[in-house]
Each structure stands twice: as C-alpha cells, then as structure tokens.
Amino acid sequence: MLEINNLHVKLEEEDKIILRGVNLKIGAGEVHAIMGPNGSGKSTLSYVLSGRDGYEVTEGSAKLEGAELLEMEPEARAAAGLFLAFQYPVEIPGVGNMTFLRTAVNAQRKARGEAEISAGDFLKLVREKAKALQIDAEMLKRPVNVGFSGGEKKRNEILQMAMLEPKMCILDETDSGLDVDAMKLVAEGVNALRGAGRSFLVITHYQRLLDHIKPDFVHIMAAGRIIKTGGPELALEVENNGYADLLAEGV
Amino acid sequence: MAVLQSKQDALQARIAALSFAPQGWLGAARSDALARLTAMGLPGKRDEYWRYTDPTGLNAVEAASVNLFDPGDEPAPFSGVDRLKIVFVDGVFDASQSDALALEGVKIERLSDAAEADIHWASGLYGVLETRGQSPVQRPFAALNSAFAGDGLLIRVTQTPSKPISLIYQHKAMTSDVILHHCIKVESGAEVTILENGAAAARLNHVMEIEVADGARFHHIRAQGRAHTRQAVTHLFARIGRNAAFKSFTLTANGRLTRNDAVLELLGADSVAHVAGAALGDGDFHHDDTVFITHAAERCESRQVFKKVLKNGAIGVFQGKILVKQGAQKTDGYQISQALMLDGDSQFLAKPELEIYADDVKCSHGSTSGAIDETALFYLRSRGVPLRQAQSLLVLAFLAEAISEIEDDVISEDIRQRLQSWLARHEH
Numbered sequence: 001m002l003e004i005n006n007l008h009v010k011l012e013e014e015d016k017i018i019l020r021g022v023n024l025k026i027g028a029g030e031v032h033a034i035m036g037p038n039g040s041g042k043s044t045l046s047y048v049l050s051g052r053d054g055y056e057v058t059e060g061s062a063k064l065e066g067a068e069l070l071e072m073e074p075e076a077r078a079a080a081g082l083f084l085a086f087q088y089p090v091e092i093p094g095v096g097n098m099t100f101l102r103t104a105v106n107a108q109r110k111a112r113g114e115a116e117i118s119a120g121d122f123l124k125l126v127r128e129k130a131k132a133l134q135i136d137a138e139m140l141k142r143p144v145n146v147g148f149s150g151g152e153k154k155r156n157e158i159l160q161m162a163m164l165e166p167k168m169c170i171l172d173e174t175d176s177g178l179d180v181d182a183m184k185l186v187a188e189g190v191n192a193l194r195g196a197g198r199s200f201l202v203i204t205h206y207q208r209l210l211d212h213i214k215p216d217f218v219h220i221m222a223a224g225r226i227i228k229t230g231g232p233e234l235a236l237e238v239e240n241n242g243y244a245d246l247l248a249e250g251v
Numbered sequence: 252m253a254v255l256q257s258k259q260d261a262l263q264a265r266i267a268a269l270s271f272a273p274q275g276w277l278g279a280a281r282s283d284a285l286a287r288l289t290a291m292g293l294p295g296k297r298d299e300y301w302r303y304t305d306p307t308g309l310n311a312v313e314a315a316s317v318n319l320f321d322p323g324d325e326p327a328p329f330s331g332v333d334r335l336k337i338v339f340v341d342g343v344f345d346a347s348q349s350d351a352l353a354l355e356g357v358k359i360e361r362l363s364d365a366a367e368a369d370i371h372w373a374s375g376l377y378g379v380l381e382t383r384g385q386s387p388v389q390r391p392f393a394a395l396n397s398a399f400a401g402d403g404l405l406i407r408v409t410q411t412p413s414k415p416i417s418l419i420y421q422h423k424a425m426t427s428d429v430i431l432h433h434c435i436k437v438e439s440g441a442e443v444t445i446l447e448n449g450a451a452a453a454r455l456n457h458v459m460e461i462e463v464a465d466g467a468r469f470h471h472i473r474a475q476g477r478a479h480t481r482q483a484v485t486h487l488f489a490r491i492g493r494n495a496a497f498k499s500f501t502l503t504a505n506g507r508l509t510r511n512d513a514v515l516e517l518l519g520a521d522s523v524a525h526v527a528g529a530a531l532g533d534g535d536f537h538h539d540d541t542v543f544i545t546h547a548a549e550r551c552e553s554r555q556v557f558k559k560v561l562k563n564g565a566i567g568v569f570q571g572k573i574l575v576k577q578g579a580q581k582t583d584g585y586q587i588s589q590a591l592m593l594d595g596d597s598q599f600l601a602k603p604e605l606e607i608y609a610d611d612v613k614c615s616h617g618s619t620s621g622a623i624d625e626t627a628l629f630y631l632r633s634r635g636v637p638l639r640q641a642q643s644l645l646v647l648a649f650l651a652e653a654i655s656e657i658e659d660d661v662i663s664e665d666i667r668q669r670l671q672s673w674l675a676r677h678e679h
C-alpha cells in the first residue's frame with residue numbers, strides 16, 4: 001500500500017534536517033504504529049506524505065500503490081486515497097462543517113471520475129456516521145472546528161475519514177488530549193473502517209490507544225529515523241521503560 | 252469659507268453642461284443645494300476624506316467612455332425574488348420595462364413628474380438629509396446631486412408592502428453620465444425592502460435619502476454595476492427614529508472607481524443601523540466605503556461590516572466613524588473592516604474613527620488585511636479539494652460575516668451565488 005524509501009527531509013526555509021532516511025513498508029490491510037519522543041519527526045513525516053508546504057525532500061521516495069506521492073498536489077494525494085487525521089485540526093471560520101464535508105467528498109469523487117453524491121444520500125450518510133461518533137447536528141452545522149473542544153476536533157477528523165473512505169489513513173496523535181471515553185469512541189471509529197484492504201499508520205505516544213487499535217507492527221522513531229521495528233510488544237516495552245534504552249540501542 | 256478661484260473654475264466647468272431646473276417645490280431645494288456646492292467646491296486630494304481616493308474622474312467635465320458589461324448567461328441579480336420592478340435606462344425611468352408603479356401600502360412617484368405637484372412629505376426630505384450630512388464632513392458630490400438630479404423616485408411606505416421594490420439601472424450608452432436622487436419615507440410601523448442593481452451609467456452619482464420613522468424597518472440590498480471601468484459615487488443619508496431599523500448591504504464587483512458614503516443618524520432610542528459591504532476587485536479597481544454613524548439616542552446598536560477581496564493591484568479604502576453624542580448611553584457600536592489580499596500587489600487603506608461623548612457605551616472597531624490562511628488552505632486540499640476551489644471557499648468564508656447581514660435568505664443566497672461566480676471567473 002505505502003512504501004517509503006530512504007526519505008530525507010529538511011525545512012525549506014532553514015538548513016534544518018528533520019527526516020534522515022526513513023524506510024517503511026505498509027501492506028494492504030495492515031496497521032502500523034509509530035512511537036517516538038517529541039520532536040523526532042513523526043508529524044513531519046505525516047505532513048510530507050500529505051504534501052504540506054515548507055518541507056524539502058532531498059532524497060528518497062514515498063509510493064502509494066506504486067504511484068509517487070511526492071510529485072502530486074495534496075488534493076491528488078487525497079483523491080488517490082491518502083488521509084491524514086491532523087494532530088492539530090484546523091479551524092476554518094465561515095465554512096460550515098457540512099459544506100466542508102460535502103465539498104471534500106464530491107471533489108474526490110470528481111477526481112476519480114465518479115458522479116457527485118446526491119444531497120439526500122449525503123445527508124443520510126453523514127447523519128449515520130456522525131451518530132456513531134456522537135457528533136450531534138449542532139456540530140455539523142457549525143464552522144469547521146470553530147469552538148470545538150479538543151475531543152470534538154479529533155472526532156471530527158475521524159468523521160471526515162469515515163466519509164472519505166481513504167485507502168491509507170495516517171492518524172497523528174489522534175489520542176492526545178482525549179479522555180478514556182472519547183478515546184474509545186475514536187478507536188471504535190477507526191476499527192469500524194478496518195478491513196477492505198485499508199491500511200493505517202497510527203502515530204501515538206501511548207500504549208493506551210494501541211490497546212484498542214491493535215497494530216500489526218510498531219516502529220520507534222528517533223531523530224528522523226526509524227530505529228527499531230517490532231510487534232505490539234514493542235509498544236508495551238516503551239510504556240514500561242520509556243525510550244531511553246531504545247535510544248541507547250539505536251545509536 | 253472662500254473657495255479658491257481654481258476650484259471655483261473647476262466646479263463651473265463641471266456643472267456647465269448640466270441642466271438646472273429650479274421649478275416647483277424642488278426649485279428651492281435645488282437652488283439651496285447649488286449654493287452649498289458653490290460654497291464647498293469640488294473635492295480634491297487635500298480634503299481629509301479624499302486622501303485615499305482620487306476624485307479626478309468624478310470631477311471631470313465629461314464621463315470617461317465605458318464598455319458595456321456582458322454578464323454572459325449569468326442571471327440578473329434578484330431574478331429569483333418576487334419584486335416590483337422599476338427600470339431606469341441610463342438614468343431615465345423606463346415605463347415600458349417597468350411594472351406599474353402600484354403596490355399596496357406604497358406610493359411611488361417620479362421625481363421629474365413630482366416637481367410640479369405639492370408633495371409635502373418629500374419637500375421635508377429632499378436635500379434635507381443631505382444638508383444634515385454635510386456637517387462635520389463636506390460631501391460636495393451629494394450637493395451636486397441634489398442640485399442637478401435628472402431623475403429618481405419618491406417612495407412613501409405607509410404599510411408593509413407584499414414584496415420588495417427593485418430598482419434596476421440599465422447601462423446602454425457608453426458615455427452616459429447620470430445623476431439619480433431618491434427619497435424614501437418609511438412610516439411608523441411599516442417595513443420595506445429596496446433592491447438596487449446595475450451600473451446605471453458610465454459615471455453615476457447616486458443619492459438616497461431615507462427617513463425611517465418610529466417602529467419602522469428599512470432594508471436595502473444593492474449589487475453595483477460590473478462594467479470594468481465605470482465610476483460611481485453614491486450617498487445614503489438616513490434619519491432613524493425610535494425602535495426602528497436601518498439595514499443596508501452593498502455588493503461591489505468590478506468598477507474603476509466606487510465611492511460609497513453612508514451617513515446614518517440614530518435619533519430615537521432602541522434602534523439599529525447596520526451597514527455592510529462585500530467588494531471584489533481585480534486589477535484596475537478602486538473601492539472606497541466611507542461611513543459616518545451618529546448615535547444621538549440611548550440604547551442603539553450600530554454595525555459596520557466591510558470586507559474586500561483584492562487582487563492584481565486593486566485598492567480598497569475604508570473610512571468609518573462612530574460618533575456617540577452626549578447622552579447616547581448604552582450605545583453598542585461595532586465596526587470591522589477587513590481586506591483579503593489574493594496577492595502582494597493590492598492595497599487596503601483603512602481609517603477607523605471613534606468619537607465618544609457618553610460614558611456608558613460599548614464600541615469596538617477592528618481593521619485587518621491579510622492573505623489567505625495557508626494552513627486552512629492545506630487542510631482543505633488534504634481532504635481532496637482542489638487549490639482553486641479551496642481558495643474560493645476560503646474567500647467566501649471571509650465574506651460570510653458581511654453577507655450574513657442580509658436578513659432575507661433568498662436574497663443573501665442570490666448575493667452569495669454572485670460572489671461565487673465572480674470568484675470562479677477570476678480564478679487564475
């Protein structure tokens with residue numbers, strides 16, 4: 001599904017290198033987790049994959065189902081099936097959440113040569129998916145993420161993911177700032193999307209989330225590289241011992 | 252104050268070809284207006300409220316020729332609104348294209364017909380609000396209008412009519428130079444909506460004097476003409492009574508020069524005055540909103556919401572003042588003017604002013620100019636929305652606060668559609 005090879009990234013504006021040769025291969029239907037200390041480059045990886053400005057790829061490639069992501073515009077990556085649940089979802093005053101969702105769904109359909117979804121079908125679909133995430137009608141009417149609590153913003157990300165049905169989902173610290181109940185809700189939302197060959201890359205600090213979303217592989221990222229890969233037991237090791245030992249090993 | 256000889260000469264040249272017809276009840280009003288104008292002279296760059304906007308094109312003896320605008324297959328503004336249509340062609344009322352001037356609760360007369368008749372209520376309005384609006388800021392083009400207006404309507408609303416009154420200004424002659432003057436009186440307890448659209452002329456001077464009586468409500472929504480090089484100077488003068496409402500929204504897309512003045516006086520307690528505008532300019536576009544709101548009574552609320560989208564060197568100006576007089580306690584005054592710059596070449600010049608002589612008031616004003624929020628743009632694109640569409644969505648979002656000042660949903664949707672299609676045409 002996703003194949004990242006020797007990815008090197010620096011900031012566009014300054015000579016700061018952030019990713020130093022990331023290699024990662026995610027098969028169809030697999031769930032991978034990335035853990036790692038703050039500042040190790042996890043969010044940068046997710047932004048570079050989804051096409052945010054401000055970064056310069058100096059080496060390497062990232063392919064989604066064989067197609068080079070790094071050469072595509074962000075909207076083309078989305079239409080190709082990539083989705084990023086933002087660590088910090090963006091507020092857009094003046095754009096209603098519903099309008100936003102419908103515009104996105106239809107834009108992707110159009111890019112894939114499919115017909116637009118009818119207003120009625122769309123409404124039915126949103127209501128159904130929103131209900132599962134306990135997002136009420138009021139939240140759907142409000143401007144995108146404006147005045148939403150931290151938890152509401154994260155649930156709204158999952159709602160977008162559910163509506164867009166991407167192939168490759170990246171979740172950047174979707175669990176941070178959530179209480180236990182909200183986290184369960186989010187995890188259920190994610191689990192409901194598992195299957196059908198859909199793959200996930202879950203970036204998190206905590207074992208907690210991985211209790212609910214069982215990963216097939218766990219990677220540890222430090223200083224811009226993946227220094228260790230293992231099974232779910234690796235997350236437990238981090239939970240119990242922190243990163244210190246792993247970092248020492250990794251050097 | 253003596254006016255410089257050169258200024259006096261310029262004024263004489265400007266008005267030489269205009270026909271002056273001081274007959275009937277209007278005669279005295281026109282003569283007074285001419286005297287006011289002569290005392291002031293035409294505005295120049297040195298005048299405080301003409302520093303950001305060059306009046307040369309408005310002062311010129313002849314109107315510069317303008318290519319007519321072809322709207323293509325876009326429906327005319329307010330097409331979907333059930334309304335009483337009154338058409339002017341190059342500033343002259345056209346009965347053949349207009350509906351009968353009959354609407355229950357409303358009396359509508361042509362200014363040019365009314366000169367002979369004794370229309371008592373109009374003589375208390377024509378040039379009267381304009382005169383009040385000359386202090387403390389001089390507005391020579393409004394005086395020129397009162398003196399030389401070629402046509403216009405006198406609309407008296409005694410009861411709420413069943414539909415809006417729609418004034419449609421067709422522009423057919425490339426060099427038409429038009430002066431229109433309307434007086435509107437909304438009697439106690441009545442509510443009316445006035446729609447205006449169209450360029451009217453190559454150069455338009457437009458004045459509307461509005462009296463909103465106690466308990467009355469006045470709504471005004473206009474879409475100014477889109478001919479690219481047309482010029483317009485407009486004035487709204489309103490006197491607002493007790494427990495009354497005045498709401499005006501203007502959409503301006505294109506035009507070489509637009510100067511829209513609004514001079515609103517809240518004279519009775521518990522009233523509201525809202526004036527809003529959305530302006531879209533690409534290239535050779537200069538748009539100026541100059542607003543003066545006076546709070547002279549207690550517990551009134553005023554709002555000024557102006558948003559401008561500028562690209563390719565377009566210029567936006569906002570000069571807005573809230574004056575709170577002594578005794579106008581519990582005033583709530585809000586003023587916001589914002590420009591969204593779609594590139595680095597455009598300019599926004601803002602001059603917000605507050606002058607407050609009461610102690611228990613709430614007034615806020617803010618002015619910003621900035622580019623499209625890149626983070627929001629990326630967020631939209633990451634969800635699959637193409638760049639251009641994402642930009643348009645954010646521009647509309649920027650304008651949303653101004654559009655939301657329009658109370659009627661059908662009309663506000665019409666305006667939104669118009670903004671959207673302008674954005675679609677200017678996506679490049």
Ligand SMILES: Nc1ncnc2c1ncn2[C@@H]1O[C@H](COP(=O)(O)OP(=O)(O)O)[C@@H](O)[C@H]1O
Nearest residue numbers: 011018036037038039040041042043044045054
């Ligand atoms: N746009 C940026 N400007 C400046 N520094 C950045 C930017 N993006 C990332 N960084 C820096 O790159 C490093 C990695 O950041 P990030 O990818 O957010 O790490 P993580 O998500 O693992 O906490 C940090 O040192 C961070 O400060």
Ligand SMILES: [Mg+2]
Nearest residue numbers: 042043087173
């Ligand atoms: Mg991060």
